[in-house]
Amino acid sequence: MAVLLSRKERDRQLRRSDILKAAEHLFALKGYYKATIRDIAREAQYASGTVYLHFKDKEALYFALLEEKLKNLLSIVKGKIGQAKDARNKIKILVQESLVFFERNQDFFRIFISEDNELFSERKILKSSTGLQMEKYTTSLLKEAQEEGVVSRDFDVGQLTDVFSSLTKTIILKWLQKKDGKNDNLCDLSDTILRLFFNGASNK
Amino acid sequence: MAVLLSRKERDRQLRRSDILKAAEHLFALKGYYKATIRDIAREAQYASGTVYLHFKDKEALYFALLEEKLKNLLSIVKGKIGQAKDARNKIKILVQESLVFFERNQDFFRIFISEDNELFSERKILKSSTGLQMEKYTTSLLKEAQEEGVVSRDFDVGQLTDVFSSLTKTIILKWLQKKDGKNDNLCDLSDTILRLFFNGASNK
Amino acid sequence: MAVLLSRKERDRQLRRSDILKAAEHLFALKGYYKATIRDIAREAQYASGTVYLHFKDKEALYFALLEEKLKNLLSIVKGKIGQAKDARNKIKILVQESLVFFERNQDFFRIFISEDNELFSERKILKSSTGLQMEKYTTSLLKEAQEEGVVSRDFDVGQLTDVFSSLTKTIILKWLQKKDGKNDNLCDLSDTILRLFFNGASNK
Amino acid sequence: MAVLLSRKERDRQLRRSDILKAAEHLFALKGYYKATIRDIAREAQYASGTVYLHFKDKEALYFALLEEKLKNLLSIVKGKIGQAKDARNKIKILVQESLVFFERNQDFFRIFISEDNELFSERKILKSSTGLQMEKYTTSLLKEAQEEGVVSRDFDVGQLTDVFSSLTKTIILKWLQKKDGKNDNLCDLSDTILRLFFNGASNK
DNA sequence: CATGAATGAGGTTTCATTCAT
DNA sequence: AATGAATGAAACCTCATTCAT
Numbered sequence: 092m093a094v095l096l097s098r099k100e101r102d103r104q105l106r107r108s109d110i111l112k113a114a115e116h117l118f119a120l121k122g123y124y125k126a127t128i129r130d131i132a133r134e135a136q137y138a139s140g141t142v143y144l145h146f147k148d149k150e151a152l153y154f155a156l157l158e159e160k161l162k163n164l165l166s167i168v169k170g171k172i173g174q175a176k177d178a179r180n181k182i183k184i185l186v187q188e189s190l191v192f193f194e195r196n197q198d199f200f201r202i203f204i205s206e207d208n209e210l211f212s213e214r215k216i217l218k219s220s221t222g223l224q225m226e227k228y229t230t231s232l233l234k235e236a237q238e239e240g241v242v243s244r245d246f247d248v249g250q251l252t253d254v255f256s257s258l259t260k261t262i263i264l265k266w267l268q269k270k271d272g273k274n275d276n277l278c279d280l281s282d283t284i285l286r287l288f289f290n291g292a293s294n295k
Numbered sequence: 296m297a298v299l300l301s302r303k304e305r306d307r308q309l310r311r312s313d314i315l316k317a318a319e320h321l322f323a324l325k326g327y328y329k330a331t332i333r334d335i336a337r338e339a340q341y342a343s344g345t346v347y348l349h350f351k352d353k354e355a356l357y358f359a360l361l362e363e364k365l366k367n368l369l370s371i372v373k374g375k376i377g378q379a380k381d382a383r384n385k386i387k388i389l390v391q392e393s394l395v396f397f398e399r400n401q402d403f404f405r406i407f408i409s410e411d412n413e414l415f416s417e418r419k420i421l422k423s424s425t426g427l428q429m430e431k432y433t434t435s436l437l438k439e440a441q442e443e444g445v446v447s448r449d450f451d452v453g454q455l456t457d458v459f460s461s462l463t464k465t466i467i468l469k470w471l472q473k474k475d476g477k478n479d480n481l482c483d484l485s486d487t488i489l490r491l492f493f494n495g496a497s498n499k
Numbered sequence: 500m501a502v503l504l505s506r507k508e509r510d511r512q513l514r515r516s517d518i519l520k521a522a523e524h525l526f527a528l529k530g531y532y533k534a535t536i537r538d539i540a541r542e543a544q545y546a547s548g549t550v551y552l553h554f555k556d557k558e559a560l561y562f563a564l565l566e567e568k569l570k571n572l573l574s575i576v577k578g579k580i581g582q583a584k585d586a587r588n589k590i591k592i593l594v595q596e597s598l599v600f601f602e603r604n605q606d607f608f609r610i611f612i613s614e615d616n617e618l619f620s621e622r623k624i625l626k627s628s629t630g631l632q633m634e635k636y637t638t639s640l641l642k643e644a645q646e647e648g649v650v651s652r653d654f655d656v657g658q659l660t661d662v663f664s665s666l667t668k669t670i671i672l673k674w675l676q677k678k679d680g681k682n683d684n685l686c687d688l689s690d691t692i693l694r695l696f697f698n699g700a701s702n703k
Numbered sequence: 704m705a706v707l708l709s710r711k712e713r714d715r716q717l718r719r720s721d722i723l724k725a726a727e728h729l730f731a732l733k734g735y736y737k738a739t740i741r742d743i744a745r746e747a748q749y750a751s752g753t754v755y756l757h758f759k760d761k762e763a764l765y766f767a768l769l770e771e772k773l774k775n776l777l778s779i780v781k782g783k784i785g786q787a788k789d790a791r792n793k794i795k796i797l798v799q800e801s802l803v804f805f806e807r808n809q810d811f812f813r814i815f816i817s818e819d820n821e822l823f824s825e826r827k828i829l830k831s832s833t834g835l836q837m838e839k840y841t842t843s844l845l846k847e848a849q850e851e852g853v854v855s856r857d858f859d860v861g862q863l864t865d866v867f868s869s870l871t872k873t874i875i876l877k878w879l880q881k882k883d884g885k886n887d888n889l890c891d892l893s894d895t896i897l898r899l900f901f902n903g904a905s906n907k
Numbered sequence: 908c909a910t911g912a913a914t915g916a917g918g919t920t921t922c923a924t925t926c927a928t
Numbered sequence: 929a930a931t932g933a934a935t936g937a938a939a940c941c942t943c944a945t946t947c948a949t
Binding site: 532654657658661662664665666668669670672673691694695696698699700701 | 736861866876881
């Protein structure tokens with residue numbers, strides 16, 4: 092019985108996952124408003140109604156997607172960082188792992204970056220609780236860096252967090268837009284980001 | 296006769312302007328999709344149809360708004376920069392004037408920053424020709440800075456332009472989100488931006 | 500004073516006529532629904548409002564046009580027929596003059612033929628009183644022809660009238676659709692029409 | 704399974720048919736432009752959106768209607784004509800069956816006859832491919848009649864086709880307009896049509 | 908559970924008509 | 929009289945969401 096339930100549950104998760112994958116693709120391709128539930132359901136090979144068995148409404152689907160992926164990224168990052176000792180190295184790992192992750196999840200990046208700036212009332216920056224966690228985690232690393240003196244204490248940590256994040260996103264976005272056939276590795280850009288950031292935020 | 300015509304034309308521009316102002320407010324408040332033409336018309340105290348006497352359709356209204364404001368900003372910036380001699384100062388002025396402008400045009404900033412990241416197919420980043428001009432202009436200043444040695448030549452200028460813009464936007468956005476009653480001047484943040492950027496992009 | 504008034508009146512008629520001409524062109528080109536008052540006014544070089552100084556509404560303009568032209572055709576036909584003696588000749592003249600008229604007024608013909616079949620409630624076949632007169636006149640000629648024995652009395656005259664009219668229109672329409680560069684004269688087709696009709700409606 | 708599918712499909716066709724019937728009625732009553740999708744949906748007892756599950760847009764609905772009915776008429780006619788031997792009899796059957804059909808489908812006739820004369824750009828006389836087939840079929844019968852000598856070769860077959868069709872339509876239209884309570888059978892008029900046509904188009 | 912037809916609110920846009928200038 | 933900006937009703941169509949099967 093436990094087995095049966097767990098299989099059932101596993102199946103359920105699979106379907107949910109199918110839908111999330113389709114949503115990721117379509118939201119990235121067309122944006123939140125132009126991507127229809129029908130599009131998404133069809134791409135996932137389900138009927139529209141099925142989507143509603145897993146998500147309350149379109150917005151919930153959207154946020155679940157954000158949540159899921161961010162949780163994934165955060166856990167990867169936290170895992171890898173465990174080993175590092177000083178803040179500089181931790182931040183280095185954060186950047187590198189983010190680049191690796193986004194290179195593999197370009198659709199998600201498109202959604203992520205556009206969500207990013209939605210300060211509009213409706214699609215709120217609820218910043219999916221994991222988004223907030225991510226932010227807090229970054230902030231804590233930057234605080235550490237300030238304490239270790241590798242980043243100046245003159246700056247407001249909140250501000251630094253935003254600058255750091257947007258810097259990373261900007262570089263990724265630029266890479267995504269270029270992507271001439273060359274297909275240079277995104278992760279090669281971690282040095283650029285780190286140099287810009289650490290120099291920028293240094294004690295002078 | 297000339298007077299009559301010019302009054303007519305002036306009135307026309309006033310009405311157009313009413314609509315643009317309402318659009319600015321509503322696009323900023325609700326975003327492109329949730330802001331309806333009816334909302335905008337009502338806020339401008341006109342009937343829906345009136346909007347279409349001035350703009351072909353919703354998109355045209357949106358882009359006209361972008362264009363109008365950006366042209367304004369660009370001309371201010373270019374005007375003020377005329378006086379400056381070295382690249383560092385020019386860029387300083389660019390930042391300062393942008394901050395002044397966006398402090399006065401916060402609604403527009405909200406639209407601007409969200410447009411910015413729309414890589415989606417439909418509402419294209421055609422970056423309203425003036426948007427492109429603005430970008431080119433910034434790039435030219437950064438090139439100058441590279442030539443003058445105040446910014447490292449290691450970086451790709453395109454990349455630098457993006458970084459510079461997103462840095463500025465990020466700082467503004469952060470300020471906009473905080474804005475606790477204090478109401479600190481946005482323009483006071485120009486030093487933060489410049490320090491982060493010039494240190495970041497320095498030769499080491 | 501009389502002169503002054505009459506000049507005023509003449510001007511008024513000229514403007515009315517301008518509008519009717521534009522309406523004729525646009526109704527022919529796009530049909531009643533797709534032709535807008537604005538289109539028509541613009542083509543006539545007036546403002547939309549001016550149209551309403553001459554016609555109560557769009558429908559009134561449409562019917563005035565029908566009326567005007569049909570009155571014209573009817574008076575031409577009646578004038579020419581005065582001379583003829585027997586019904587056959589009268590009908591021959593009717594056909595010939597109609598062809599000449601429609602060759603010169605092809606736009607109007609397009610409108611006329613489409614109106615023709617509108618039995619819909621709204622754009623009623625009020626058949627502009629002149630349309631009715633025209634019909635009665637034709638009927639009277641056909642009655643005469645029946646009395647003179649050149650057309651069989653077996654047929655209902657109303658029916659014959661309709662058949663005669665639609666026959667004429669059909670031939671004209673066909674000519675209009677072909678009109679390969681050749682530009683053959685439409686009036687050359689009168690024999691075809693008359694032959695088809697008189698044979699068709701003969702006593703055997 | 705086959706049964707299940709076929710029931711679904713059958714239901715679907717029924718709904719489609721409901722809508723077509725309502726459209727037929729309303730287009731006949733008010734004409735293409737004044738009949739609204741809402742009207743049609745309401746008459747068919749569906750919501751507006753439902754119409755769009757079956758037809759891409761208003762025009763598609765209109766043409767589907769035309770197509771459906773014409774296909775029906777054409778197949779009936781072709782079926783009955785199979786038996787006949789000479790052209791005269793074939794044409795007789797064509798007329799008779801058309802009359803029977805239109806007597807039963809008066810709403811459709813109203814649409815058909817009005818469509819007929821739309822030479823306007825938009826609602827094209829693409830004459831729904833079946834419309835063209837119908838025309839070609841008629842033409843072929845008339846050619847046969849010419850070859851058999853029962854219709855004069857002096858006439859252009861295209862012209863004859865048009866004359867024949869409009870003659871038939873005219874007689875039906877007249878009948879439809881009269882229809883005093885008497886309710887005489889429309890099909891009784893086939894002799895009138897045939898006599899008018901064959902005499903008219905005879906060798907003299 | 909899954910389906911997908913049905914719903915209907917609501918958006919954009921057009922255009923006949925009015926009316927202040 | 930002439931203008932043409934303004935109006936606002938009303939049309940078409942989309943799509944998130946529900947619910948009977």
